[in-house]
Amino acid sequence: MNVEIQPLNEVAMTAARERQAQLVKPPGSLGRLEALAIWLAGATGEERPQVRARIVVAAADHGVAQEGVSAFPPEVTGQMLATFLSGGGAVSTLAREVGAELICVDAGVNASTTHLDVVHTGLKPSANLAVEPALSQDDVRHAIKVGMKLAAAARTDGFTILAGGEMGIGNTTPATALACWLTGGDPAELAGPGTGLDAEGVARKAEVVRRALARDESDTALAALASLGGGEIALLTGLALGAGRYGLGYVCDGVIATAAAAVAAAIAPDLKPRLVAGHLSPEPAHARLLAHLDLNPILDLQMRLGEASGAAAALSILKLAAASHDGMHTFAEAGVSTQ
Numbered sequence: 378m379n380v381e382i383q384p385l386n387e388v389a390m391t392a393a394r395e396r397q398a399q400l401v402k403p404p405g406s407l408g409r410l411e412a413l414a415i416w417l418a419g420a421t422g423e424e425r426p427q428v429r430a431r432i433v434v435a436a437a438d439h440g441v442a443q444e445g446v447s448a449f450p451p452e453v454t455g456q457m458l459a460t461f462l463s464g465g466g467a468v469s470t471l472a473r474e475v476g477a478e479l480i481c482v483d484a485g486v487n488a489s490t491t492h493l494d495v496v497h498t499g500l501k502p503s504a505n506l507a508v509e510p511a512l513s514q515d516d517v518r519h520a521i522k523v524g525m526k527l528a529a530a531a532r533t534d535g536f537t538i539l540a541g542g543e544m545g546i547g548n549t550t551p552a553t554a555l556a557c558w559l560t561g562g563d564p565a566e567l568a569g570p571g572t573g574l575d576a577e578g579v580a581r582k583a584e585v586v587r588r589a590l591a592r593d594e595s596d597t598a599l600a601a602l603a604s605l606g607g608g609e610i611a612l613l614t615g616l617a618l619g620a621g622r623y624g625l626g627y628v629c630d631g632v633i634a635t636a637a638a639a640v641a642a643a644i645a646p647d648l649k650p651r652l653v654a655g656h657l658s659p660e661p662a663h664a665r666l667l668a669h670l671d672l673n674p675i676l677d678l679q680m681r682l683g684e685a686s687g688a689a690a691a692l693s694i695l696k697l698a699a700a701s702h703d704g705m706h707t708f709a710e711a712g713v714s715t716q
């Protein structure tokens with residue numbers, strides 16, 4: 378798969394760097410807010426960038442849930458999708474608070490919602506990746522295509538930043554399997570509690586990941602996505618690739634969304650500069666994936682919810698970075714001495 382990625386806009390970044398140097402503060406004193414403002418300029422192509430963000434939450438069910446790898450039952454996936462659409466999920470409230478639009482996608486939910494606003498993909502829940510490939514190559518290509526189209530639509534609708542999130546009982550298992558495949562990690566080190574497994578459950582999950590990796594024969598990240606992934610992960614892979622192709626900035630959420638972004642970056646390495654890490658989840662595979670992507674999380678709030686909640690929280694910081702960059706006076710405008 379060949380996806381052409383738009384490089385960051387160097388002209389806008391240079392202008393933003395020069396503006397930062399003139400703003401009425403000791404150089405560097407706004408710390409990462411300065412770097413984020415410059416990144417926003419590169420990602421949006423705007424010298425004084427604005428965060429106009431759309432959040433896409435993709436939901437899917439997973440055959441591997443039958444292995445007892447989650448603390449919750451699979452029907453929660455569809456129930457939570459309906460909750461997001463009714464405005465009552467964590468991401469619904471966080472998105473509203475940070476002024477981001479929220480779109481929900483059914484990327485293979487067993488008992489889905491009839492809510493009119495859900496984006497349908499026609500995908501079915503994944504198969505049990507411990508014993509067979511999770512998805513067909515055709516399903517993966519379809520999910521990626523829908524994700525990329527959602528990114529194209531976001532660009533057309535005037536958004537500058539995309540954040541991808543997910544909902545899927547059992548999906549920390551495929552995310553961990555992909556993290557192991559991409560980084561050469563050990564399932565026993567990278568498996569974590571997800572929604573709240575005890576130590577015995579975590580050991581069972583590590584064993585399921587080990588079986589999946591022993592079965593898997595993938596030689597490309599795209600093949601690994603079919604073998605070890607899931608519908609929402611494939612859709613978010615497409616969303617991240619689409620952000621690169623259509624020139625948006627992309628905010629990664631937790632371990633599952635970051636696994637998808639890491640697959641996208643393996644498919645198209647030029648994507649990396651368009652990614653930022655919204656936060657660090659306590660799931661061990663997340664830190665591993667972020668290190669693999671060379672990303673430094675904006676926040677570390679011990680959030681482990683998924684559904685783009687960490688990315689939404691980070692949007693507030695990106696907005697502060699953009700607001701200070703745009704609204705502050707320069708030394709000259711403020712009449713403040715430099716020496």
Ligand SMILES: O=C(O)c1ccc[n+]([C@@H]2O[C@H](COP(=O)([O-])O)[C@@H](O)[C@H]2O)c1
Nearest residue numbers: 447545547548549571572631632658683
């Ligand atoms: O984002 C994370 O890092 C994260 C960590 C743990 C759990 N989750 C969420 O919890 C669900 C998956 O957990 P589990 O235990 O069912 O594999 C799924 O809906 C994710 O959105 C998300």
Ligand SMILES: Cc1cc2nc[nH]c2cc1C
Nearest residue numbers: 449453457544682683684
């Ligand atoms: C209630 C609930 C909400 C979630 N949101 C994302 N993953 C989730 C998992 C559960 C169990």
